[in-house]
Amino acid sequence: MDILVWILLGLHGVMLTNILLNLATFSLRRRARSNRALPSVSVLVPARDEENNLPRLLQSFKRQDHPDAELIVYDDQSTDRTWEIIQEMSDDRIRGIRGGELPDGWVGKTNGCYQLSKHAKADVMLFIDADTEFQHPAALRHMCERFAARPESTMLTGMTLLQGQGRVVVTMVGALIVGCIPWWLGRYVPASVMSGVNGQCWMITSDEYRTLQPHQHVRGEVLEDVRIGRYLHKKGLTPILDDVTDDLTVHMYPSFGEAWRGFRKNTADILGASTIASIAVLIGYVMVFLVAPVLAPILIISLFALKIIADRITRQPFSISLLAPVSYVMTVFLALDSIWNRSRGQIEWKGRIIP
Numbered sequence: 620m621d622i623l624v625w626i627l628l629g630l631h632g633v634m635l636t637n638i639l640l641n642l643a644t645f646s647l648r649r650r651a652r653s654n655r656a657l658p659s660v661s662v663l664v665p666a667r668d669e670e671n672n673l674p675r676l677l678q679s680f681k682r683q684d685h686p687d688a689e690l691i692v693y694d695d696q697s698t699d700r701t702w703e704i705i706q707e708m709s710d711d712r713i714r715g716i717r718g719g720e721l722p723d724g725w726v727g728k729t730n731g732c733y734q735l736s737k738h739a740k741a742d743v744m745l746f747i748d749a750d751t752e753f754q755h756p757a758a759l760r761h762m763c764e765r766f767a768a769r770p771e772s773t774m775l776t777g778m779t780l781l782q783g784q785g786r787v788v789v790t791m792v793g794a795l796i797v798g799c800i801p802w803w804l805g806r807y808v809p810a811s812v813m814s815g816v817n818g819q820c821w822m823i824t825s826d827e828y829r830t831l832q833p834h835q836h837v838r839g840e841v842l843e844d845v846r847i848g849r850y851l852h853k854k855g856l857t858p859i860l861d862d863v864t865d866d867l868t869v870h871m872y873p874s875f876g877e878a879w880r881g882f883r884k885n886t887a888d889i890l891g892a893s894t895i896a897s898i899a900v901l902i903g904y905v906m907v908f909l910v911a912p913v914l915a916p917i918l919i920i921s922l923f924a925l926k927i928i929a930d931r932i933t934r935q936p937f938s939i940s941l942l943a944p945v946s947y948v949m950t951v952f953l954a955l956d957s958i959w960n961r962s963r964g965q966i967e968w969k970g971r972i973i974p
Contacts, residue, residue, distance in 0.1 A: 665731030785878020
């Protein structure tokens with residue numbers, strides 16, 4: 620038991636050190652600028668039944684001061700007014716693609732992003748979700764300036780400002796991302812398992828995208844963003860996490876129930892590719908975040924510190940941080956729900972069964 624306690628103490632020490640180093644790194648990157656020419660950018664948005672979100676995003680794009688930007692929306696067989704909303708935009712920088720039947724072996728989002736890439740004309744592709752919003756007129760330009768300033772052999776993924784319901788669960792994703800991954804190592808992250816991209820926001824040069832074809836590589840994956848990050852890392856293009864909380868907001872879910880269902884579709888895949896692997900990783904999570912403070916009560920301080928720092932990085936209200944114990948416990952129930960439904964082939968999202 621003493622050995623287990625020391626192991627848990629060591630793990631918490633590593634996570635606290637890592638998150639503090641990430642905090643310092645994000646602060647530096649937020650101010651990064653480059654003397655290189657501002658790249659042109661194609662903003663690519665897959666959309667399925669997004670009539671409630673698209674107007675906000677499109678209006679925010681219309682206000683952008685980037686001198687050479689376009690936004691393309693892929694309407695993935697929407698049953699609402701998504702297509703009409705795209706057509707109503709009086710801005711020649713905005714256009715839409717009306718999608719057809721989903722090809723065999725593809726997941727809706729990966730297919731949508733792949734189809735969008737075929738129509739992109741700019742130097743850089745920025746993939747964002749339909750529920751995002753540019754916060755101010757210079758947001759897209761600032762993101763492109765930081766992209767131009769990135770180290771060689773890297774691409775950028777964005778840590779966005781999360782809004783919406785269910786944040787007591789949703790913010791745990793951010794906490795684990797900034798607490799467990801050594802983003803401060805930059806392009807020197809040693810293993811692809813430590814990489815990933817945030818599917819809500821990531822940027823890559825068009826030449827590198829067309830050479831590596833990441834969406835084709837992960838065409839049938841629900842957890843396409845993590846898989847893409849690992850694939851790009853293996854190909855020598857390391858993802859770097861950029862703090863875009865000043866520039867891009869994500870309005871994720873209008874209710875707690877939708878947040879739960881949204882994360883249920885991929886939590887099992889985050890944990891592992893099989894049921895056994897997912898359960899094994901979940902047991903590790905329970906040991907580190909739930910059993911540890913029972914065996915060593917001082918680690919209660921560590922658990923709160925990790926969540927508080929993560930929430931400050933991702934700019935969440937302090938009230939969410941105070942609910943940290945609830946977040947840690949609810950994540951376990953969400954994971955079990957996701958594992959159970961995946962094992963029965965019953966995970967559904969936007970009218971489609973997730974394979």
